[in-house]
Amino acid sequence: MTESNTETLYLEDIEERTIQCGEVEVTADEIREFAEQFDPLPIHTDPEAAAESRYDGLIASGYHTLSLSVRLLVDAVRSRRAVVAGLGIDDVRWHAPVRPGDTLVVETTVLETRPSESDPSTGVVHERITAEKSDGTEVLSLENHELVERRDVEPDDAAADSPGEQ
Template sequence: MRRSGDPVRFEGIEPGTTTHCGSTTVTENEIVEFAERYDPLAIHTDPAAAAESRFGGLIASGYHTLCLSVRLLVEGVRNERAVVGGLGIDDVRWHRPVEPGDAITVRTEILDTRPSESDPNTGIVHEAITVTNQREETVLSYENYELLARRE
C-alpha cells in the first residue's frame, strides 16, 4: 500500500541515510509452512529431526528470512519510493539461524546512488540490509540494488 503524497524519487535518496523498517515475529507454523513449500529440509519441517540436529530444534529457512526482510523493506521504505524494479542482491549471508518466536528487525542503509548510464529517466540506489533478532544479533545481511524513477 502506497502512503499519501508523491513517491520519493531517485534525487530524494541520500547516501548515509539509515532507516529502521519494522519487525515481525516468526512462528513455528510459518517456518514449517514456508519450508514445506519452498525448502523442505528436515531442520525446517520436522521438529523431531530438527531436535537431533546441531541446532537443537526447528530453524527458519534462510530464504524465508530473506523473504520476510523484503516484506519489511517494502512496508518500511519501498512503498514510499518511485521503484521501477530491482536490479539484484549481492553478498547474502546468513549469520545465525532464526528460531520460532524470534522477532526479526530490518534496517537499511543507503551506501551510494548513481544515475543510470543506460536510462536517463532512472537512477540506481545501492543499500546495505541488516536483519537482527531480538537480542540484536545479526541473522542476515545483504546488499541490494534498486532502480528508481528520476524527477522529470
C-alpha cells in the same frame, strides 16, 4: 522530502542514511508452512528431526528470513519509491539461525545513489539490508541494487525498454 512522507520518492529524494524498517516475530507454524512449500528440509519442517540436528531444534529457512525482511523493507521504504526494477542482490549471508519466537528487526542503509549511465530517466540505489534478532544478533545481511525513476527526466528512447542496467 524524506522517506517517511507518503509522496512518491524519486532518485533525487533518497538520502544516504539508515532507515528502520520494523520488526516481525517468527512462529513455528510459519517456519514449517514456508519450508513445506519452498525449502522442505527436515530442520525446517520436522521438529523431531530438527531436535536431533546440530541446531537442536526447528530453524527458519534462510529464504524465509530473507522474504520476511523484504516484506518489512517494502512496507517501510520501497512502496513509496518510484521503483522500476530490481537489478540484483550481492553478498547474501545468513549469520545465525532464526528460531520460533525470535523477533527480527530489519534496517536498510542507503550507501549510494547515482544516475543511470544508460538511461538518464532512472538511477541506481545501492543499499545494505540487515536483519537482527531483538537481542542484537545479526542473522542476515545483503547488498541490494534497484533502479528508480528520476524526477522530471524524459526516458531515453534507446534505453526506455531495458531495466537491465548494472
